């Protein structure tokens with residue numbers, strides 16, 4: 001019997017296990033599956049912990065999420081076609097839910113798929129080597145509860161460990177002399193800690209926007225976002241300013257590229273994450289930055305250099321849960337032999353084509369459509385339920401414009417589910433006024 005090792009039971013790993021379960025329910029035979037998960041529960045990033053640094057076993061804390069985080073895109077854009085939010089909650093719910101709602105939805109779908117039997121919780125994969133003579137992977141793992149290390153061999157390895165957990169931390173002149181606190185977004189847990197403070201946020205992407213908004217909502221005295229990019233200025237309150245990149249620090253003073261300075265109490269580095277696979281031997285490691293099309297991965301998942309090795313969810317993400325599903329259905333079909341991989345030359349030619357398209361992308365709209373097209377083409381190749389990608393592209397584009405123009409208010413808009421056609425209701429309170437993440441505080445439908 002073919003043996004498959006999946007590393008990670010976050011949304012991507014869960015998608016693959018559910019893909020195999022769906023095949024089995026269709027009467028197909030499936031391989032032996034083992035999923036190694038270093039945390040005590042499913043959910044990946046969505047499995048929030050108050051901890052920073054290390055977990056109770058001394059392992060690096062995986063999740064970069066924080067208290068009071070809400071979905072940063074409409075939930076209708078990540079809704080599973082085989083399990084809608086209405087299926088889960090029994091009624092329509094607002095488009096931008098707090099973390100707990102998404103976690104509940106994600107984990108319930110997985111639980112209904114009865115995949116727990118495949119998951120070894122509190123098992124961290126320490127080292128994987130490929131044995132070319134045997135054509136197997138030697139997977140060495142650590143059972144954290146029993147403090148026991150073992151090695152097992154597998155025919156396929158699927159890496160679903162995410163890529164928003166190991167911080168990318170820049171060095172800035174004078175950092176050692178700065179008198180305030182400096183953390184990376186990975187260790188940010190609660191904006192209330194910054195109440196009354198002058199906070200510098202470094203970075204120009206989602207974390208910078210949302211952590212800035214959180215600091216604003218929970219009472220920071222002043223917020224400065226410093227970025228390489230020219231960010232949207234619209235509708236920020238006066239005490240939230242935008243500055244060019246940070247060049248120097250000393251004591252409590254920070255200096256920017258335009259020569260201006262500011263006095264700051266705390267710095268939060270929202271400078272992104274590294275694709276980091278210390279548990280894989282060098283020849284198995286994927287090397288990439290955070291981007292939409294990844295070199296050396298056929299259809300974004302299958303390694304050019306080893307047909308038994310796959311990665312899930314390694315792209316930058318406008319689409320998330322449904323993209324992981326589409327990738328998982330594809331990978332399942334490759335592993336089960338329903339789909340065969342072409343020659344190395346053909347895989348390289350195909351990847352190059354998409355890389356060329358990626359190179360030509362200029363606007364955020366184009367980037368969303370690019371990923372939507374990827375998803376559409378991937379779905380067409382398996383029996384995954386079809387999704388109205390064009391409608392979701394439009395929703396993502398609308399939400400993105402709205403977020404650019406109204407950073408503190410974009411979560412108050414609601415959309416209709418593409419799956420059910422039903423509109424989503426609004427909360428009684430606006431996002432900015434809702435300090436408790438009250439989940440079922442709905443205006444209607446309840």
Ligand SMILES: Cc1cc2nc3c(=O)[nH]c(=O)nc-3n(C[C@H](O)[C@H](O)[C@H](O)COP(=O)(O)OP(=O)(O)OC[C@H]3O[C@@H](n4cnc5c(N)ncnc54)[C@H](O)[C@@H]3O)c2cc1C
Pocket residue numbers: 007008009010011012013036037038039042043044045046062064065066070071072073078123124125126160161162163164165279312313317319320321
């Ligand atoms: C702060 C933040 C907010 C986000 N908000 C949103 C949002 O609002 N909407 C959205 O769609 N997406 C959001 N995302 C993106 C998020 O990454 C995806 O939604 C999703 O969690 C990715 O799933 P994944 O399974 O690929 O990776 P992860 O969720 O990271 O899961 C990887 C799993 O692998 C396990 N693992 C890692 N290494 C090992 C090992 N060596 N051995 C065993 N197990 C291991 C981890 O414990 C983890 O459970 C957010 C990400 C961050 C960082």
Ligand SMILES: NC(=O)c1ccc[n+]([C@@H]2O[C@H](COP(=O)([O-])OP(=O)(O)OC[C@H]3O[C@@H](n4cnc5c(N)ncnc54)[C@H](OP(=O)(O)O)[C@@H]3O)[C@@H](O)[C@H]2O)c1
Pocket residue numbers: 069070071072073164170185202203204205206207208210211226227228229245270271272273290317
């Ligand atoms: N639900 C939510 O509200 C929420 C909140 C936070 C994050 N997220 C998710 O988390 C994921 C990661 O987002 P992210 O923003 O952390 O990472 P990211 O999208 O990879 O962005 C990293 C940012 O850091 C900047 N940067 C890198 N090095 C820098 C340096 N030396 N100096 C200044 N800036 C630097 C980059 O700018 P350059 O490219 O110009 O270098 C980029 O703007 C995304 O999927 C996002 O959706 C969601």
